[in-house]
Amino acid sequence: MIRIIKSWSKRVLNSLFGRKDNIKLGFYGPPNAGKTSLANIICKDWTGEEIGSVSDVPHETRSVQVKEKVEIEHKGKKLTFKIADTPGIATKIDYEDFLKFKMKKKAAKKRAKEATQGIIESIKWLDDMDAIIVVLDATENPYSQVNITVVGNIAAKEKPVLIIANKIDLKKANVKTIEAAFPEYEVVGISAKKKKNIDDFYEALFRLSKKV
Amino acid sequence: MKRKKRSSSSSRKVKGLGLHVIPFSEVQYLSITDRIKKILKLILGNKIVILQGRLKVEEEIRLIEDTMAMVDHIKSFRGIELAVIEPSLNDSGIMAKMKQGIANRLSGNTGALTIIGPASIVKEIKKDPKKLEVMLG
Numbered sequence: 001m002i003r004i005i006k007s008w009s010k011r012v013l014n015s016l017f018g019r020k021d022n023i024k025l026g027f028y029g030p031p032n033a034g035k036t037s038l039a040n041i042i043c044k045d046w047t048g049e050e051i052g053s054v055s056d057v058p059h060e061t062r063s064v065q066v067k068e069k070v071e072i073e074h075k076g077k078k079l080t081f082k083i084a085d086t087p088g089i090a091t092k093i094d095y096e097d098f099l100k101f102k103m104k105k106k107a108a109k110k111r112a113k114e115a116t117q118g119i120i121e122s123i124k125w126l127d128d129m130d131a132i133i134v135v136l137d138a139t140e141n142p143y144s145q146v147n148i149t150v151v152g153n154i155a156a157k158e159k160p161v162l163i164i165a166n167k168i169d170l171k172k173a174n175v176k177t178i179e180a181a182f183p184e185y186e187v188v189g190i191s192a193k194k195k196k197n198i199d200d201f202y203e204a205l206f207r208l209s210k211k212v
Numbered sequence: 213m214k215r216k217k218r219s220s221s222s223s224r225k226v227k228g229l230g231l232h233v234i235p236f237s238e239v240q241y242l243s244i245t246d247r248i249k250k251i252l253k254l255i256l257g258n259k260i261v262i263l264q265g266r267l268k269v270e271e272e273i274r275l276i277e278d279t280m281a282m283v284d285h286i287k288s289f290r291g292i293e294l295a296v297i298e299p300s301l302n303d304s305g306i307m308a309k310m311k312q313g314i315a316n317r318l319s320g321n322t323g324a325l326t327i328i329g330p331a332s333i334v335k336e337i338k339k340d341p342k343k344l345e346v347m348l349g
Contacts, residue, residue, distance in 0.1 A: 091276055092291025092331035093283050116280040123277050143339045145294045149276065152269040180341075 022069065023212055025081045025205075026129035028122065028150055031058040031088030031115075033137040034166035036065075037192035038201070039085040043067050051085050057101045059115035061087045064125050074202045079209050086125060087118030089146055126153065130212045131160045133205075138165035138173035138189060142181040151182060160211035162204050165189040169196060229333070229348070230259040239263070244271050248278050251328055255292055256282075260329040260346075266296045267326060275328075293334040297344050298324040 027035040040050040052065040065085040072079055093115050098108035126132075132154045136142055154161050163182055165175040169191035179187045188204045190197040232254050239247050248271065254261050267275065272294075279292050327337065327346065335349030 089276065090291070091279060091294055093280070094290040094331065113284060116284040119280045120277050123273055126273075141338065141340065143341065145272070145296060145337070145339070146276070148296070149269065149272040149294075153273045156269045 021080055023079065023081050023209055024084065024128060024130045026084045026086060026125060026132045027135060028086055028126070028132055028154070029088060029135040030137070030140075030144070030146055031090055032056075033088065033135045033140075034164075034192045035088065035133075035135045036061050036085050038133070038135055038164065038166065038190070039065075039067075039083055041192055041195065041198060042072065042081075043070060043083065046070050046072050051083060057098060057103070057111075059088060059090075059093070059098075059111060059118065061085060062111070062114040062118040063087065064118075064121055072202065072205070074206050077206060079206065084125060084129065086122040087115065089119050089122055089150055090115075091146055093119075126157065129159060131162070131208050133162050133164055133208075135164045135166050136178055138167050138175055138178060139170050142178045147181070151185070155184075160208050161185050162208045163187045164201065166192055169194045230257070232259040232261050234261060234263045236263075236265040244268075244274055247271060248275050251275065252278060252282065255328060255330050256286070256289065258330055258333060260327065260334060263326040263328065265326065266298070266324040288332070290331040292328055293331055293337045293346075294326070294328050295337040295339050295344055295346075296324055296326050297339075 027039050029035050036052045036054050040052065040054065043049055043051045047067060047070055049067075051067050052061050054060060064087070067083045067085075070081045070083050072081060093112045095105070095108040095112035098111050099105065103111070134147075134151055134154070136147060151161065151163075163178065163185050165173070165178045165187055167173050168175060168189040173189070175187060175189035186204055186207070188197065188200050190201050234250075239250065242250065247267070251261055251263070252275075275292075275294070282289055283291050327344075329337075329346070333348060334346060336347040338345040338347065
């Protein structure tokens with residue numbers, strides 16, 4: 001009974017102050033940018049479990065992975081998220097690209113088929129998200145049309161966006177180029193692999209959540 | 213007489229390159245579905261499409277969705293390469309930007325060009341704010 005009253009009062013307070021309780025947070029971006037690596041850090045930090053597997057072979061995430069009720073505490077504030085790690089969005093899928101990773105033809109073809117379906121699924125999930133983290137590879141040219149299309153679509157749907165420039169541990173990384181490509185949005189440079197600047201990410205995530 | 217073997221690199225060369233220019237007036241009154249259908253039909257015919265103007269953001273994402281559905285169903289189809297070039301207004305004054313903004317709304321941003329090619333022909337489109345390079349493979 002006490003739990004029901006507690007949950008009811010929390011919901012009333014949240015609605016009064018415009019704060020959403022279970023923010024649906026989507027991780028979007030091109031393949032191999034590090035969406036799952038970053039989502040894994042959050043899920044591992046706050047639930048003890050990872051959300052998905054990571055690989056050097058592109059399109060490792062081929063269906064939307066969801067982690068419910070991820071409660072994050074930062075500087076005394078708590079927020080609960082529903083985290084959705086989505087397959088990387090691309091305009092082309094060639095199974096022959098997977099053969100370079102010593103994958104067998106049958107497995108490569110299967111991976112390509114699943115990847116195409118994953119991209120369609122990613123796009124469908126966009127509507128359901130409250131806020132989006134766009135993860136980009138800071139060593140790559142950010143001006144690709146896929147990046148522009150994804151960010152443009154999120155903006156058209158008036159959803160809050162935070163852009164993450166991942167892989168800043170690599171020499172080629174250039175956060176400034178990403179900032180120049182998307183001047184309307186906050187860009188945070190991190191390295192999910194080396195767990196660099198993760199505190200800055202959490203800070204930005206809480207700022208983003210205020211816009212929901 | 214021995215026949216000369218074709219090297220694998222020569223078999224990958226582009227033999228004939230088809231460009232198809234679509235003026236904005238040709239797609240202006242088409243629905244999203246018909247517009248995307250028209251583009252993808254040309255792409256399947258191994259044409260590089262140069263569209264006057266640019267697709268709306270919802271059309272671009274729909275193009276990606278439909279492309280993926282086709283990759284899934286058509287055996288030899290691998291997808292598309294896509295890029296948009298827009299006239300830079302960074303150095304223009306506020307009035308010029310406003311005028312261009314209104315004109316874009318009315319005309320569908322006809323100052324822009326959209327390049328869409330089948331991934332089997334267009335290997336990569338390298339784009340930065342100043343230039344655009346279409347790499348054929």
